[in-house]
Amino acid sequence: MKNILLILIASTTFFISNAQTATKPKIKWMTLEEAYTASQKEPRKILIDVYTGWCGWCKVMDQKTFTDEKVAEFVNQKYYAVKLNAEQKEEINIGKQKYIWENGYNQAGVALLQGKMSFPTIVYLDEKFNMIQPVPGYQEPKQFHQVITFFGDDHYLKGDWEKYQKETYPQRYGVNNK
Numbered sequence: 001m002k003n004i005l006l007i008l009i010a011s012t013t014f015f016i017s018n019a020q021t022a023t024k025p026k027i028k029w030m031t032l033e034e035a036y037t038a039s040q041k042e043p044r045k046i047l048i049d050v051y052t053g054w055c056g057w058c059k060v061m062d063q064k065t066f067t068d069e070k071v072a073e074f075v076n077q078k079y080y081a082v083k084l085n086a087e088q089k090e091e092i093n094i095g096k097q098k099y100i101w102e103n104g105y106n107q108a109g110v111a112l113l114q115g116k117m118s119f120p121t122i123v124y125l126d127e128k129f130n131m132i133q134p135v136p137g138y139q140e141p142k143q144f145h146q147v148i149t150f151f152g153d154d155h156y157l158k159g160d161w162e163k164y165q166k167e168t169y170p171q172r173y174g175v176n177n178k
Contacts, residue, residue, distance in 0.1 A: 025072040027081050032108060035080035036094050036129065043127035045152060047079040050086050050109050050134075055119040057138040068141035071148065078152035084109055086119065094129070124151045132156065149173060 030038070035046050049066075051058035065071060075081050086109030092099040099108035105117065112123045113134055122139075124132040132151055139147065146169050150156055153172075155164050 024067075025069055025076065027066050027072045027075050029081050029083045032082050032084055032092055032094060035082045038080050039127065039129065045079050045127055045132070046082060046123075046125040046129065047075060047148065048082040048084050048112060048123040048125070050084050050112055050119065050121045050123060052085060052087050052119050058120040061120050061138055061144075065139060065141045065144045068145070071141055071145055074145065074148055074152060078148070084112070086110075086113070086117065122147070145173075 029049075032048065035048075038044070039046065049058075049061070084106075086105050087101075088106045088109075089101040090106075091101075092106060092108045094108070099106055099111070101107075110117070112131075113121055113136075116134075116136070118136040120138060121134050121136040122144075123134045126132055133156075135147060146165060149169065149172075150161065150164055155168060159168070
């Protein structure tokens with residue numbers, strides 16, 4: 001009888017935890033080509049995670065930062081999110097521009113990182129596929145949320161980062177900066 005009760009409790013706990021993770025929002029990743037096509041129909045900013053398969057901090061961002069509920073919700077609302085392996089050998093076609101693999105990297109990654117090959121780097125593009133800014137390095141969920149809201153809600157057009165981080169972000173997003 002005790003064994004049956006333990007199995008029932010374990011099964012219930014398993015199903016409840018799976019149900020909770022199933023409803024957690026996830027970032028809707030796409031290719032660079034898919035984001036370009038989508039932005040032609042419905043303009044949105046583009047967030048590009050430029051990574052490599054060997055990059056440890058890239059994997060930590062995948063596990064910690066990109067799975068954060070607030071991050072996923074905001075990214076899905078404001079951006080087309082792209083995963084771009086900088087070492088991808090397959091050709092990438094954006095409009096009439098073709099990017100090929102050369103010297104160990106896909107030239108789309110080289111162009112987006114402006115030749116500064118640092119991983120992870122998140123590249124932000126505006127609704128017309130123009131560069132806003134690449135941001136290199138690992139970012140914790142809270143820090144990343146500050147950055148995605150700074151660009152996603154156009155605060156970068158209105159003022160400087162330090163003022164946004166200290167004043168606007170806590171007021172606008174109800175976040176304690178301490």
